[in-house]
Amino acid sequence: MTAPIQPDTGAGASATGHFDPTRLKTRQLALIVQLDIHRSVLHAANAAHMTQPGATKLLRELEETMGVELFERHPRGVEPTWYGEVLIRHARSVLAELQHAYEEVSALKAGLTGQAMIGTEVTAATNLVPQAVALLKKRFPKIRVNIEMEFSEVLVQRLQEGKLDMIVARIRNPDDLAELHYVPLAEAQHALFARVGHPLVKRKALSWSELAPQTWILPPKGNVMRNRFTQLFLERKLALPTDVVESSSLPVITSLLQMSDMIAPLAREPLRPYCIAGAIEPLPFEFDLKLGPAGIVTRRGERLSPGARAMLQALRETAGFDTQGPGAADH
CATH class of the missing domain: 1.10.10.10 (Winged helix-like DNA-binding domain superfamily/Winged helix DNA-binding domain)
Incomplete structure (x- = not known):
């Protein structure tokens, strides 16, 4: 590479530096x-x-x-x-x-083909994400959609690794916000759930000390809900439950609840169908579990494929962020 020459005053360069x-x-x-x-x-x-x-x-x-x-x-x-x-x-x-x-x-022109890889935590997996995918497939039937459900921590890592196009998850590490674009959703409401007819369901009120000896179904250690659950007990200077079953699978958890006297802290929205069906119901206990809102997360500066952009647009519209139609995706 040679050193720069001095610019001349050719026909293409104006005296004021204006460029057409x-x-x-x-x-x-x-x-x-x-x-x-x-x-x-x-x-x-x-x-x-x-x-x-x-x-x-x-x-x-x-x-x-x-x-x-x-x-x-x-x-x-x-x-x-x-x-x-x-x-x-x-x-x-x-x-x-x-x-x-x-x-x-x-x-x-071809009817938009391609693939979209989306990850979701369990609450969004029961409502927001399925509705968004249904909207996408109505518009573009040829797009292949891959949906992965995991804990937020796993989803964020897979997004950063480029294995997912977008996720609906919580961001716990503020440093991640430098490379990720995060649009928060409304925070999910939680409750303690048990089978219909559980001995504790008929009680007018429950205390933490009464709940502690129960058999609990909890997420694995390291998960944000498990950490917050532990914090609630420690704040009240109560011993942590020792009779615990660990699972991250909603089908496994709901089956265990229906066939036993176990209890579990869960988001209300995913359990709504089970409550309507009369299989599971919330306990009479005000469960103040705040995990922070999940959000629609993508990588900053990442150019998504046409199929993934259409999926992101459908997700935003379903969440109420964008109602300008399929051509309005801005990513």
């Missing part, structure tokens, strides 16, 4: 990218599907428009100047954006 981007041609941008790759006008012209005289003319016109020399000519070929390096970098970006635009338009 409409004078640039896409073929010029493609040419300088190929010149950077091949360092030869002949080879770059062939790669850009043009003649050598045509390439030389386009490069000269571009240098006149920019008012600087972009490539230094020498017997072995060409080498970009510092000005050329700057324009090449932006030319690559412009061409990449045009390619993305073409892919999205082509996908829409």
Whole structure:
């Protein structure tokens, strides 16, 4: 790379430094990218599907428009100047954006195909996410949707690793917000649940000391709900329950509740169908469990595929964040 030359006062550069981007041609941008790759006008012209005289003319016109020399000519070929390096970098970006635009338009013309990978914690998995997927499939039946349900901590890690396009989860580590975009949802309400007819259900009120000896179904240690549950006992200077079954599977938990006298702290929304069916009901106990709101989370600056963008749009609309239609996804 050579040192920069002083700009001239060619026809493309005004005295005030005003620049008219409409004078640039896409073929010029493609040419300088190929010149950077091949360092030869002949080879770059062939790669850009043009003649050598045509390439030389386009490069000269571009240098006149920019008012600087972009490539230094020498017997072995060409080498970009510092000005050329700057324009090449932006030319690559412009061409990449045009390619993305073409892919999205082509996908829409074809009925939008592709895949969307979404992760969700259990509460959103029972209502928000299924509704959003149903909306997406109504609009774009050909998009394949993969749904993964896990604890928030696992989902955040898988999103950061690029294994998921988006998640509905809680963010506990403030440092994650630097690389993740988080839009909070309403906070879920929790209660203590047991089978219909459980001995404690008929009580008018319950105390923490009465609940402690019960057989509890709890998430594994390290989970945010388990940590908060432990904190509630410690704040009241009570011994932690020792009769515990650990499970993160909602079907397993609900089955255990229905066939035993176990109790479990759970979000109300996922248990609504079981309560309506008369299988499970909340205990008469005010359970002040605040975990913080889950939210729709994506990676900052990540360019999603057309299919994933359509899924994100459907998720936002279902959550009430965006009602401008399928073309309004802004990510």
